[in-house]
Amino acid sequence: MQNDTNDFLLHLFPESESSNERASENILADDNTRALLSIHEAGHSAIAIHLNRRVIEVVVYASNSSYTQTERIPPSFEMLHNELILLLAGFEAAFKYTGDASKASIHAGIDNVRIRDLFADLSISEAEQETWLEKARADCRTLVDRYWSAIEAVAAILVKNYRMNGTDVEKTVSSARVTKTNPER
Numbered sequence: 001m002q003n004d005t006n007d008f009l010l011h012l013f014p015e016s017e018s019s020n021e022r023a024s025e026n027i028l029a030d031d032n033t034r035a036l037l038s039i040h041e042a043g044h045s046a047i048a049i050h051l052n053r054r055v056i057e058v059v060v061y062a063s064n065s066s067y068t069q070t071e072r073i074p075p076s077f078e079m080l081h082n083e084l085i086l087l088l089a090g091f092e093a094a095f096k097y098t099g100d101a102s103k104a105s106i107h108a109g110i111d112n113v114r115i116r117d118l119f120a121d122l123s124i125s126e127a128e129q130e131t132w133l134e135k136a137r138a139d140c141r142t143l144v145d146r147y148w149s150a151i152e153a154v155a156a157i158l159v160k161n162y163r164m165n166g167t168d169v170e171k172t173v174s175s176a177r178v179t180k181t182n183p184e185r
């Protein structure tokens with residue numbers, strides 16, 4: 001019915017997709033690429049924890065592939081809003097980090113394909129898609145702001161270790177959130 005990648009929130013970033021932009025501006029040396037990818041995947045994974053979606057694994061490689069793997073939920077109107085938030089979270093985290101929509105978009109191509117596929121699966125018209133996206137984007141930005149210290153903490157570990165399992169993501173997000181909401185006296 002559907003291919004393997006639909007079993008997970010999974011995305012891969014072939015080097016070739018963004019080679020023109022990288023070559024022309026040289027904005028992403030390898031360390032910066034990994035930092036930006038780490039923020040992107042940390043955005044997906046921290047927001048997944050907030051949405052009570054089980055994170056299986058997060059992987060960040062410098063120059064070939066990165067992904068956040070979560071439990072799969074079949075497409076439905078009930079899950080759509082949260083799924084859109086989850087799919088937008090990589091871009092929104094990268095946008096907050098860079099302040100630059102075009103840089104933040106570099107690694108969001110597969111997320112956008114998945115959003116289009118989801119709308120197609122649910123037969124949602126283009127006009128309705130805009131409404132869904134506007135609402136999801138607003139909520140996603142609020143969550144990315146609220147979880148920013150958690151996103152930075154997850155990203156810092158990804159930059160160093162390249163991968164995290166779901167339990168480690170959950171622990172890191174929880175302790176960052178506790179620190180933020182209940183500061184030590």
Ligand SMILES: [Zn+2]
Pocket residue numbers: 011040044090091107108111
């Ligand atoms: Zn993504």
